[in-house]
Amino acid sequence: MLINNLQAKFNFTKQKLIQFQSFILKNKQLLFILFFINFIFGTYSISYYFWKLPTVNPLLWFFVIDCPLYVILLSFVFLLKFFSKQNNFFQFIVIIGLIKYAFWTFFSLFLHGLLFSYNFEFLIVIVAHLFMLFESLLFFKFDKFKLNYLIFGIVWFIFNDILDYFFLLHPYFRPEFFNQIMLFSFFSSILVSFFVYFLFSKRD
Numbered sequence: 082m083l084i085n086n087l088q089a090k091f092n093f094t095k096q097k098l099i100q101f102q103s104f105i106l107k108n109k110q111l112l113f114i115l116f117f118i119n120f121i122f123g124t125y126s127i128s129y130y131f132w133k134l135p136t137v138n139p140l141l142w143f144f145v146i147d148c149p150l151y152v153i154l155l156s157f158v159f160l161l162k163f164f165s166k167q168n169n170f171f172q173f174i175v176i177i178g179l180i181k182y183a184f185w186t187f188f189s190l191f192l193h194g195l196l197f198s199y200n201f202e203f204l205i206v207i208v209a210h211l212f213m214l215f216e217s218l219l220f221f222k223f224d225k226f227k228l229n230y231l232i233f234g235i236v237w238f239i240f241n242d243i244l245d246y247f248f249l250l251h252p253y254f255r256p257e258f259f260n261q262i263m264l265f266s267f268f269s270s271i272l273v274s275f276f277v278y279f280l281f282s283k284r285d
Contacts, residue, residue, distance in 0.1 A: 098218070102223050106223065115159045116160045127146050133253070147185070148213070151175055155175050158171065172224060173278075176277050178238075180276070185269065186206065190206070221281050223283060224282070224283055226278055231275070231278040239271070242266045251266075
């Protein structure tokens with residue numbers, strides 16, 4: 082009986098989520114608003130990396146601005162949908178990036194004792210990354226992802242991790258947390274890629 086009740090609640094929640102997705106992702110006005118908001122905030126968030134960018138070869142800047150990059154890319158996912166276009170491969174990579182770097186930020190703040198801080202700046206950071214997670218849910222079971230997307234996703238994000246932790250492109254954190262954050266990054270590259278592939282992909 083308990084299992085049946087849980088199954089019924091899950092199916093009800095899933096149905097409501099799908100209805101919400103359709104309402105958002107098929108509404109031209111909302112899509113444009115989401116494009117605009119994500120593009121503006123993603124672009125503005127690059128300012129948090131201004132201290133780092135001058136120390137890095139400009140050819141590698143793309144790999145420095147982790148969170149802002151995937152928020153900006155998400156804005157183009159919304160723009161594509163606004164024009165009734167989509168690229169499932171591009172969308173797959175963006176969803177992984179949103180989830181991975183949101184949790185990376187939470188983990189880093191937790192290690193620094195700032196996750197539950199009442200500092201206004203950190204509260205804004207936390208809310209912004211929660212919004213990244215929320216936006217990723219808009220694509221839950223909405224499109225189909227292929228196996229080659231998964232393989233490329235794992236390779237792409239591990240490559241990013243290699244640049245971050247072996248070529249020191251990572252954002253600022255205290256040196257004593259280097260090993261923990263590096264391990265978290267590599268494991269999350271793999272786990273989040275599998276998570277998105279198996280749980281987010283629409284099944285026939």
